[in-house]
Amino acid sequence: MTLIQEKxxxxxxxxxxxxxxxxxxFVRETSGVRDPALDLLVGPADLTWPSALMLTRQGGKLAxxxxxxxxxxxxxxxYDPILGYDTAVRDLLRDTIVRLDPQTIAVNTSxxxxxxxxxxxxxxxxxxxxxxxxxYADRLVSAEPIINSLRGRKTPxxxxxxxxxxxxxxxxxxxxxxxxxxxMTELEVADFMQAQVRTRGxxxxxxxxxxxxxxxxxxxxxxxxxxxxxRLERGHLLHFDFGVKYEDYCSDIQRVAYxxxxxxxxxxxxxxxxxxxxxxxxxxxxxxxxxGVTGNAIDIIARDIVTGAGYPSYPYAxxxxxxxxxxxxxALLGPLWEKYGDSPNxxxxxxxxxxxxxxxxxxxxGYLGLEEDVVITESGAEYLxxxxxxxxxxxx
Amino acid sequence: MTLIQEKxxxxxxxxxxxxxxxxxxFVRETSGVRDPALDLLVGPADLTWPSALMLTRQGGKLAxxxxxxxxxxxxxxxYDPILGYDTAVRDLLRDTIVRLDPQTIAVNTSxxxxxxxxxxxxxxxxxxxxxxxxxYADRLVSAEPIINSLRGRKTPxxxxxxxxxxxxxxxxxxxxxxxxxxxMTELEVADFMQAQVRTRGxxxxxxxxxxxxxxxxxxxxxxxxxxxxxRLERGHLLHFDFGVKYEDYCSDIQRVAYxxxxxxxxxxxxxxxxxxxxxxxxxxxxxxxxxGVTGNAIDIIARDIVTGAGYPSYPYAxxxxxxxxxxxxxALLGPLWEKYGDSPNxxxxxxxxxxxxxxxxxxxxGYLGLEEDVVITESGAEYLxxxxxxxxxxxx
Numbered sequence: 001m002t003l004i005q006e007k008x009x010x011x012x013x014x015x016x017x018x019x020x021x022x023x024x025x026f027v028r029e030t031s032g033v034r035d036p037a038l039d040l041l042v043g044p045a046d047l048t049w050p051s052a053l054m055l056t057r058q059g060g061k062l063a064x065x066x067x068x069x070x071x072x073x074x075x076x077x078x079y080d081p082i083l084g085y086d087t088a089v090r091d092l093l094r095d096t097i098v099r100l101d102p103q104t105i106a107v108n109t110s111x112x113x114x115x116x117x118x119x120x121x122x123x124x125x126x127x128x129x130x131x132x133x134x135x136y137a138d139r140l141v142s143a144e145p146i147i148n149s150l151r152g153r154k155t156p157x158x159x160x161x162x163x164x165x166x167x168x169x170x171x172x173x174x175x176x177x178x179x180x181x182x183x184m185t186e187l188e189v190a191d192f193m194q195a196q197v198r199t200r201g202x203x204x205x206x207x208x209x210x211x212x213x214x215x216x217x218x219x220x221x222x223x224x225x226x227x228x229x230x231r232l233e234r235g236h237l238l239h240f241d242f243g244v245k246y247e248d249y250c251s252d253i254q255r256v257a258y259x260x261x262x263x264x265x266x267x268x269x270x271x272x273x274x275x276x277x278x279x280x281x282x283x284x285x286x287x288x289x290x291x292g293v294t295g296n297a298i299d300i301i302a303r304d305i306v307t308g309a310g311y312p313s314y315p316y317a318x319x320x321x322x323x324x325x326x327x328x329x330x331a332l333l334g335p336l337w338e339k340y341g342d343s344p345n346x347x348x349x350x351x352x353x354x355x356x357x358x359x360x361x362x363x364x365x366g367y368l369g370l371e372e373d374v375v376i377t378e379s380g381a382e383y384l385x386x387x388x389x390x391x392x393x394x395x396x
Numbered sequence: 397m398t399l400i401q402e403k404x405x406x407x408x409x410x411x412x413x414x415x416x417x418x419x420x421x422f423v424r425e426t427s428g429v430r431d432p433a434l435d436l437l438v439g440p441a442d443l444t445w446p447s448a449l450m451l452t453r454q455g456g457k458l459a460x461x462x463x464x465x466x467x468x469x470x471x472x473x474x475y476d477p478i479l480g481y482d483t484a485v486r487d488l489l490r491d492t493i494v495r496l497d498p499q500t501i502a503v504n505t506s507x508x509x510x511x512x513x514x515x516x517x518x519x520x521x522x523x524x525x526x527x528x529x530x531x532y533a534d535r536l537v538s539a540e541p542i543i544n545s546l547r548g549r550k551t552p553x554x555x556x557x558x559x560x561x562x563x564x565x566x567x568x569x570x571x572x573x574x575x576x577x578x579x580m581t582e583l584e585v586a587d588f589m590q591a592q593v594r595t596r597g598x599x600x601x602x603x604x605x606x607x608x609x610x611x612x613x614x615x616x617x618x619x620x621x622x623x624x625x626x627r628l629e630r631g632h633l634l635h636f637d638f639g640v641k642y643e644d645y646c647s648d649i650q651r652v653a654y655x656x657x658x659x660x661x662x663x664x665x666x667x668x669x670x671x672x673x674x675x676x677x678x679x680x681x682x683x684x685x686x687x688g689v690t691g692n693a694i695d696i697i698a699r700d701i702v703t704g705a706g707y708p709s710y711p712y713a714x715x716x717x718x719x720x721x722x723x724x725x726x727a728l729l730g731p732l733w734e735k736y737g738d739s740p741n742x743x744x745x746x747x748x749x750x751x752x753x754x755x756x757x758x759x760x761x762g763y764l765g766l767e768e769d770v771v772i773t774e775s776g777a778e779y780l781x782x783x784x785x786x787x788x789x790x791x792x
Contacts, residue, residue, distance in 0.1 A: 031603075033510050045603055046602065071619060087733040125507070206442065225468035
C-alpha cells in the first residue's frame, strides 16, 4: 500500500466517524495555487485544468479530471471511476454530485487551519455556480475537521519518516557543534549546516533564508529572519532553529550553546537559570500532553513557568504540529490570541506530532530557546529524539 | 535595483494606469497556501502570521506583519512603513485602510488567472469581517488586471532569464539527440535529461514526474503523464515536452524526432506532412501575434491550419504565458471553452512571453507536437530560441 492509498483510506474512515457524506477537493492549475490537501490525495503532481477529487462516506473514490491527466491519475491506483473531460467540467461535476446525492459536502475552506484552506474565493464562487439550481450549493461545509484529523493522525509510515528527520537533525547539530569556532559569522555556520543537508540529498524543512536560524549574542535579530554577518564571540548565547525534510516529512528543532569567555568553565548563572526554565517548561508541557486535552491548556502550563520565573511571555505559541510542513495546522499549543483563531481550543489526538518551543532572552547574552518534537500516544506524549538537557559549551 | 524593487515599482505604475487606489495582498502561513503574488512582492520567503502588503496609487508601499518577521521584510528595502504586531492584526489593518481611504481595493481573487487568485475563501471572509462597519468591505475588486499586467510585462532582467532558460533547454535537447539510441526506454531518456539539469545546478520547470514528457510511438500515453518503460523503436515518432527554471524563470519547449527504419533516409511522407502542418501553424500564429490582438484570434489561426489539413482539433490551448512558472496566467492563446474562462478574450501586451504549441497524432507513428517560446515586442512577436524547422532523424 502506498502512503497515498493509506491516507485516502484513513480519510474515508474519518468521513464515517464525522458523518460527512462527501469530501470534495476542487482545484485548477495547481502549479499556481496548490491546495495542501493534494499532497495526501494525489502526491506531488500538479493538476492543470479544473479537477475534482471526491471521497464518500460509503468508500467511493471518484475523480473528475482533464483527459490529458487521466493516465497519470490512474497510475496512483486510488481513484475509480476517473471521469475525464476535454472542454467543460461543469455538467460532469454537477451530474456526479446529483448522482451521489450527499447531505453534506465538505470543501477545503477553513478559518483556523491553512492546510484545510486550499479553496480560493473565486473557486468557491465557481463551485456554487456550477451547483446552482440544485440543493447541493447550500450543503457545503468546512472540511477543516476532516483535514485536521487526516494530517494530524500520523500513520506508522509517516511517523517513521519524521523520526528519521529528527535523527538526522540531531546528527547535523552534533557535527555543527564540532565544527563551529569563535569568530565565524552566523552565515558561515548556517552555510555549513545547509551543506550537511545537501550532502545527504535532503531538503530543508522550510525556506533556506532562515533554515537554520542562527543567533549569536544579544544583538542578533531573533524571529523568522535569517543569519547575519554577526560574528560568534565569547560570552554569546548561540541559538539555532533548524529542520530537515526526509521523504516529505519534517523535523523542527532548536538548540542552544554558550561561547565560554576566557577562564569560564560553565555558563554564567543567569544563562543557566534561563536554560533550566526553558527545559523545565518543555518537560512539564510534555508530561501534561495527552489525547483530549486542549492545546491551550498545555500552552498555559509552559507559559506560566516562564513568566513565573520572571521572564516576559514569548509572543508566539508554545508549539505547532509537524508533518509534511514544519508548521502544520490544526490543534495548536497556543494562547487564545486572535491571530491563532480557534486552533488552541482543539483537543489533542493520538498520532499527532507537536513541537514544544518556549523561549526567553537573557539580557546581555542573547536568545535562549529550545524546541523538541513529540508524538501523542495512547499513554501521553513521547519525545521523538534526544532532548537537549544541558547547555552546549564552546571553548574554541 | 533588485528584481522585487523593480516589479513593485512596475506595480505602482500599473495602479496609476488602471486607476486603482490600493492593491492589498492579505495572506497567512504561506508555507501552507502560498499566494503567487508573493513571489514578486517579497520573494521566496514565507510569511507566518496574517500579513498585509499594500501598494497605493500614490506610490505608498506599506506592510503589516508579525513582529518576528519584520526584520527580514525590512531587508528587502521595499516596504516603509512596516507595521509589526504580536497578537492581533485586525485593528492595525482596519486603521491603516481607514487612513488610506481608498475608493477601490484590489484583492487577489480571480476566476480567470490562478496567479491572481491567491486569496482563499476563508481569508476573503476574514478580511470582510475585519473591515465590517467601515465602507471599505464593499470596495473590494479583483486584482486580476493588475496581476495580469505585472506578471505579463517582463522587465529586461526577467526576459534575460527566460532567454537563458530557453538557451539551456535547446542545449540539453541537442545533448539528448546525441545520446539516445534505439532500444532505450522513455524513462532512461528522461533520466538523462534530468541529470543534465542537475549537473547545471538548475531546477526543472515543472514537477519531475512529467518533465520531460517523453513519448515514443503510437502507444505511449500523451498528455501530462510521465515517461514509461516503452522502448524507442524504429518507425516511432519520439516526442518531448521539457523546460528548465533558470533563476526563477522557466522555458517550455517541445521537440520531435523520428527513429528511422532500416533503409529509410527520411521520415515517411505522413510524418513529414504532420511536421510541416505543425511548423506552419506555429509560424503563422507567431506572425499574427502583436499587442492588442486577443489570444483567441491567434488560437483560431493555428487551429484552422491543423484542422484544415484534416487533423482533429487538439484538446488544449495553442499557447500559454511563461514566466516564473511554466503555465503562467492571464491572456491565453486559447479557444473559448468553459475551462479557460475569459482568458482567451484578453489582449496581448508588449513584454508578454507565450508558448506556441499545436499538436497532432500521426496514426501508426505517434504524437507530433512542437512548442516554441516567443516574446511580444513593439513590432510583433519574436522567437526566444532557435526553432525546430526540420524533424530530427535518429539512425542509431
